[in-house]
Amino acid sequence: MKLLExxxxxxxxQMFLTALLPVLAIIWTTQVLARINLVTxxxxxxxxxxxxxxxxxxxxxxxxxxxxxxxxxxxxxxxxNNDSELPVIDAAGASRSIILRPILLFALAISLLTLFIxxxxxxxxxxxxxxxxxxxxxxxxxxxxxxxxxxxxxxxLYVQISQRLAGRVLKGLFVADYRDPxxxxxxxxxxxxxxxTGTALIMxxxxxxxxxxxxxxxxxxxxxYAFDLSDLTEQRGKASMRPSDRSLGFLLNxxxxxxxxxxxxxxxxxxxxxxxxxxxxxFAFALxxxxxxxxxxxxxxxxxxxxxxxxxxxLLLRWLAFYAANKxxxxxxxxxxxxxxxLLSGAIAAAMLYRQKQARRRSKLQHAIDTFIASAQARxxxxxxxxxxxxxxx
Numbered sequence: 001m002k003l004l005e006x007x008x009x010x011x012x013x014q015m016f017l018t019a020l021l022p023v024l025a026i027i028w029t030t031q032v033l034a035r036i037n038l039v040t041x042x043x044x045x046x047x048x049x050x051x052x053x054x055x056x057x058x059x060x061x062x063x064x065x066x067x068x069x070x071x072x073x074x075x076x077x078x079x080x081n082n083d084s085e086l087p088v089i090d091a092a093g094a095s096r097s098i099i100l101r102p103i104l105l106f107a108l109a110i111s112l113l114t115l116f117i118x119x120x121x122x123x124x125x126x127x128x129x130x131x132x133x134x135x136x137x138x139x140x141x142x143x144x145x146x147x148x149x150x151x152x153x154x155x156x157l158y159v160q161i162s163q164r165l166a167g168r169v170l171k172g173l174f175v176a177d178y179r180d181p182x183x184x185x186x187x188x189x190x191x192x193x194x195x196x197t198g199t200a201l202i203m204x205x206x207x208x209x210x211x212x213x214x215x216x217x218x219x220x221x222x223x224x225y226a227f228d229l230s231d232l233t234e235q236r237g238k239a240s241m242r243p244s245d246r247s248l249g250f251l252l253n254x255x256x257x258x259x260x261x262x263x264x265x266x267x268x269x270x271x272x273x274x275x276x277x278x279x280x281x282x283f284a285f286a287l288x289x290x291x292x293x294x295x296x297x298x299x300x301x302x303x304x305x306x307x308x309x310x311x312x313x314x315l316l317l318r319w320l321a322f323y324a325a326n327k328x329x330x331x332x333x334x335x336x337x338x339x340x341x342x343l344l345s346g347a348i349a350a351a352m353l354y355r356q357k358q359a360r361r362r363s364k365l366q367h368a369i370d371t372f373i374a375s376a377q378a379r380x381x382x383x384x385x386x387x388x389x390x391x392x393x394x
Contacts, residue, residue, distance in 0.1 A: 002098065004089070009102035011080070016072030016106075024057075024064050031056050048132070055129040058121045062114045066282045069110055070314050073103055073289040074307040081297055099294055100353070107286030115279035119248045127245045155179070169193050173203055175227060183212040187227065201227040243271035251275070266329035273338050274325045280342035281321065285314050287349035295356060317345055 032053045077099075080086050089098060150160045156179035162172025175187040189206030203225045211217045241260060243251070251272040254261045261268055293306035324337040 004094070004098050005102040008076070008080075008099060009106055011076045012072050012103055012106055014072075015076045016068050016110075019071040019075075020064060020068035023068065024061065027060050027064065028053070028057055031060060052129060052132060055125045055132070058117055058125050062117050062122070062278065065110055065114060066285050066318070067311065067314060069107060069282050070285050070289050070310045071307060073107075073286060074293040074310045077289075077293040078306050081293075086295070096356075100290060103286060103290060104283075107283045110282040110286075111279050114282060118275050118278060123245055123247050127241065130241075130245060173201075173206065175201070175203075183210055185210055187225070189225070203227060243267045246271070248272075248275065264329065266332070269332065269335075270325050270328035273328060273335050277321065277338045277342055280346070281318065284317070284342040284346035284349065285310070287346050287353065288313055291349050291352045291356070294353070317341055 035052060035056070036049075077086065086099075148160070148162060150158050152158055156177065158176045158178075160174040161170045164170055170192045171190070173187065173189040173192045175185075177185040177187070186209040187203060187206060188208075189203035191205060192201055192203040194201055203222075205223060206225065207219055207221045208225065209217050209219050243260075246254075246268070251268055254265075254268055256262070289306075289310045292310050321338060321341045324334045324341065327334040328338065
């Protein structure tokens with residue numbers, strides 16, 4: 001790679017990182033804060049929360065990188081044009097590839113990185129995050145960890161404790177069960193504990209009140225009573241797999257007996273084609289950015305900032321790809337739109353770059369012809385002047 005190409009590559013890469021890191025930090029923070037309930041509801045440690053935050057990061061990187069690439073390219077080329085670097089490169093007769101090659105190689109690297117993250121890293125971290133959240137909520141004891149506060153365990157079931165002691169011992173238990181519309185159950189107990197398996201709440205020295213609509217309340221005292229938690233723990237401790245959590249191999253050859261695949265096969269088709277097309281967007285965005293900002297422009301020319309124009313087009317294309325991906329689940333015809341969005345836009349941008357290149361060649365040729373004609377005219381004028389001088393002397 002030539003020295004000038006390295007210079008352009010370095011400027012684009014620096015601007016790309018300058019745009020990527022702050023935006024990534026903001027989006028990451030909002031995503032992490034949206035899951036702060038993992039700590040408040042389940043009593044998980046800050047280390048578990050940090051682990052979850054780390055797992056979230058790879059899921060947002062491929063979304064931000066294409067737009068950071070647009071900003072990096074357009075801002076770098078605009079700055080070079082304002083500093084008269086692009087006009088000097090043109091005036092020196094440098095090839096168009098001096099600008100195109102480093103930027104397109106960088107865009108290709110970003111596209112391949114996006115392909116790797118979306119097809120290899122993302123499914124693993126998403127599945128790990130779901131397992132982590134499911135396991136955190138599986139222990140009912142954690143969901144009622146706050147003392148002297150009512151906790152809604154699920155719809156129609158509320159639990160409150162007065163004190164939590166060591167050894168999983170609970171003091172002053174109150175359980176209100178409204179899940180069955182035919183009757184209401186309210187439990188009081190002086191002491192209790194969740195068994196080691198987490199499937200039962202063992203209560204000691206208490207009473208249960210049972211009331212059906214239109215009937216009197218019946219009260220039963222007990223020395224020991226086991227409240228079944230198996231349905232809750234099984235439901236909370238099992239992470240449901242989504243199409244985005246599946247590996248590329250599963251999407252290419254899904255298990256026909258998988259319950260989730262049987263329920264919505266269209267979602268798996270949409271996810272497969274989404275992964276096959278989204279990695280093409282960075283390269284297409286790079287071509288569009290080069291069309292808009294790749295040529296030397298006059299400082300006196302009134303125009304919209306190239307970064308704004310490129311970002312508007314990139315946002316429209318990203319929305320179109322997202323819209324098509326959502327529609328594929330119910331209508332497979334939108335698969336063609338998913339592929340057409342990056343490929344057609346990239347092809348149009350490449351054609352425009354080629355036309356710009358041809359126009360530059362014609363301009364250089366015309367300039368060379370004009371220079372030759374002007375030189376020839378100057379020489380002819382000089383010869384005529386000499387001849388006229390010699391004739392006057394005779």
